Amino acid sequence: MNQHADQALVLVEENAPTTRCRILETAERFFREIGYQKTTVADIAKTLRMSPANVYRFFESKKAINEAVVERVTRDIEALIASIAARTGMTASARLAEIVRALHHDCLERCQDNPRIHEMVEAAMTESWNVCRHHVERISDVLVRVVTEGARTGEFVVEDPDMAAQCVHVAIVRYCHPVLVSQYPNAPAPPLETMIAFLQRALGARDPGRAGTP
Amino acid sequence: MNQHADQALVLVEENAPTTRCRILETAERFFREIGYQKTTVADIAKTLRMSPANVYRFFESKKAINEAVVERVTRDIEALIASIAARTGMTASARLAEIVRALHHDCLERCQDNPRIHEMVEAAMTESWNVCRHHVERISDVLVRVVTEGARTGEFVVEDPDMAAQCVHVAIVRYCHPVLVSQYPNAPAPPLETMIAFLQRALGARDPGRAGTP
Numbered sequence: 053m054n055q056h057a058d059q060a061l062v063l064v065e066e067n068a069p070t071t072r073c074r075i076l077e078t079a080e081r082f083f084r085e086i087g088y089q090k091t092t093v094a095d096i097a098k099t100l101r102m103s104p105a106n107v108y109r110f111f112e113s114k115k116a117i118n119e120a121v122v123e124r125v126t127r128d129i130e131a132l133i134a135s136i137a138a139r140t141g142m143t144a145s146a147r148l149a150e151i152v153r154a155l156h157h158d159c160l161e162r163c164q165d166n167p168r169i170h171e172m173v174e175a176a177m178t179e180s181w182n183v184c185r186h187h188v189e190r191i192s193d194v195l196v197r198v199v200t201e202g203a204r205t206g207e208f209v210v211e212d213p214d215m216a217a218q219c220v221h222v223a224i225v226r227y228c229h230p231v232l233v234s235q236y237p238n239a240p241a242p243p244l245e246t247m248i249a250f251l252q253r254a255l256g257a258r259d260p261g262r263a264g265t266p
Numbered sequence: 267m268n269q270h271a272d273q274a275l276v277l278v279e280e281n282a283p284t285t286r287c288r289i290l291e292t293a294e295r296f297f298r299e300i301g302y303q304k305t306t307v308a309d310i311a312k313t314l315r316m317s318p319a320n321v322y323r324f325f326e327s328k329k330a331i332n333e334a335v336v337e338r339v340t341r342d343i344e345a346l347i348a349s350i351a352a353r354t355g356m357t358a359s360a361r362l363a364e365i366v367r368a369l370h371h372d373c374l375e376r377c378q379d380n381p382r383i384h385e386m387v388e389a390a391m392t393e394s395w396n397v398c399r400h401h402v403e404r405i406s407d408v409l410v411r412v413v414t415e416g417a418r419t420g421e422f423v424v425e426d427p428d429m430a431a432q433c434v435h436v437a438i439v440r441y442c443h444p445v446l447v448s449q450y451p452n453a454p455a456p457p458l459e460t461m462i463a464f465l466q467r468a469l470g471a472r473d474p475g476r477a478g479t480p
Contacts, residue, residue, distance in 0.1 A: 188453065222456060222461060238399075247437075250437075251468065253468045
């Protein structure tokens, strides 16, 4: 009997990551389909044929579920831009451009596919500001890395690479902030490539239009 | 009788701008104090001791009142930045900096004084997008004027002054967009002066830090 109980425990423990993932996938689907506000933990539990108490074993609240959903979503784009930043055989200028494009396309895709994303993001920004802040900081870290490297090799001419990277980050908010992209898609803005060239210029990049190879 | 009726009509006509203004002032106070959504035309009429029908003689809907309120508010800042753009004895770079400061301080002041502004702006952006778009376009026009002048005198080195001005405009959204300034005041951003210097640099301004006199 003891052995059976142990085996059952092992099974539960082994399935824990899977259960966690299933809860998050289901929650994300509900958030997309009926919206964050209208989704209840009971809905999620029912769909997964488990008790709400079991969901609460993994996440203490709906807020905690949303935080995990947001974190999962943001980790993907963070990994992508980090890999672009680490690419060899590309100038810092070209990598910066590629990162901005990736951030923009990720945001655009997510907002177009998901009209209720604003509600999730709003909930995260209101209830879980730290999750959002950390995501923003991780993007900034990647931008700082690329600008610093460009400054070191003389490709960029900036006094304070850290601050210059923050300026780039803030300047692209119109193209990468879910609230602006999802709520005001018709607000006027220059084409992204024009904006990228403008920012490369602010970094003192020479001939940014032709930057691509080191 | 006819003469009296004429005089009465003259009085009504003469008072029309005043009545219009009083409606807008009262509406703005209600929007600030209890919020746009909760304010009714009946509230506004009651405060002014007039019938709702009389309010509707001036504005056909609450939406039309909000549009006029937003227009009044935005006209002030538009006039201010246009006057900065027209100043003599100042470089284009310094005027551009002053315009960005004015836009930021106006937004900051309005948002700090008025926690419900987001609701008004949201209503305007959702229901009356054209009013917002025209405001944004008028700001762009002023920026284009200054950048074009700076390019003409050789102070700025830009290929397309119009597009460069649009880039500046979009880059300052974090500092001048009521939604970002009022809803996410704690989002990280470089100091405004750092951002201004970064943008002057993107415009090819030489020694922007010391720009002030022509």
